[in-house]
Amino acid sequence: MGEQEVSHFLSALAVKSRVSASTQNQALCALLFLYRHVLDQNLGWLDDVVRAKRPQRLPVVLTRQEVKALLGALDGVNWIMASLLYGAGLRLLECLRLRVKDLDFSSNQLMVREGKGNKDRRTMLPAVVRGPLTAHLDRVRQLHQQDLKQGYGKVYLPDALARKYPQADREWGWQWGFPASQLSVDPRSGEQRRHHLHE
Numbered sequence: 001m002g003e004q005e006v007s008h009f010l011s012a013l014a015v016k017s018r019v020s021a022s023t024q025n026q027a028l029c030a031l032l033f034l035y036r037h038v039l040d041q042n043l044g045w046l047d048d049v050v051r052a053k054r055p056q057r058l059p060v061v062l063t064r065q066e067v068k069a070l071l072g073a074l075d076g077v078n079w080i081m082a083s084l085l086y087g088a089g090l091r092l093l094e095c096l097r098l099r100v101k102d103l104d105f106s107s108n109q110l111m112v113r114e115g116k117g118n119k120d121r122r123t124m125l126p127a128v129v130r131g132p133l134t135a136h137l138d139r140v141r142q143l144h145q146q147d148l149k150q151g152y153g154k155v156y157l158p159d160a161l162a163r164k165y166p167q168a169d170r171e172w173g174w175q176w177g178f179p180a181s182q183l184s185v186d187p188r189s190g191e192q193r194r195h196h197l198h199e
Contacts (some may be wrong), residue, residue: 083129088124090123093199100177105130152192152193182194
């Protein structure tokens with residue numbers, strides 16, 4: 001294939017076949033690899049190729065009535081978590097991985113650790129959640145006390161923290177805000193402990 005055939009092929013993908021931008025880009029990269037690394041030819045003339053355009057998509061946002069209906073259909077822990085997802089702008093795993101120490105009721109904030117891009121961030125704690133979340137944490141504390149009495153009560157900590165603070169895995173502040181109802185075996189350590197709720 002020469003310059004004309006390659007240009008025609010790539011343009012036809014975008015214009016006639018209406019492939020996505022990523023599909024056309026994949027074909028372009030394959031041809032560039034073939035010509036540069038196998039045939040030792042430079043394809044500088046590819047600048048004239050018609051490129052498929054990436055669609056500009058707007059995010060789907062629920063109306064206030066839809067949010068009200070959705071939250072109205074939930075109760076208990078599910079309502080608390082959904083309210084945090086919506087009111088604090090959390091992703092599902094960010095919510096599930098909240099630890100007790102991440103919830104700051106005095107300043108109405110919560111700390112998201114290792115969120116998107118492995119970054120930490122602070123966000124607001126919605127006022128509507130304060131009361132139910134406090135009552136929920138009281139029940140979680142009782143569950144943690146029972147686990148400690150039965151010889152469990154340890155929570156997973158990242159390796160560096162577990163080595164630096166060997167007793168921290170039993171402390172209240174490090175416990176999951178939304179623990180699972182059952183104990184399970186941690187595949188990393190083989191210990192039986194309570195993990196956070198599964199997504």
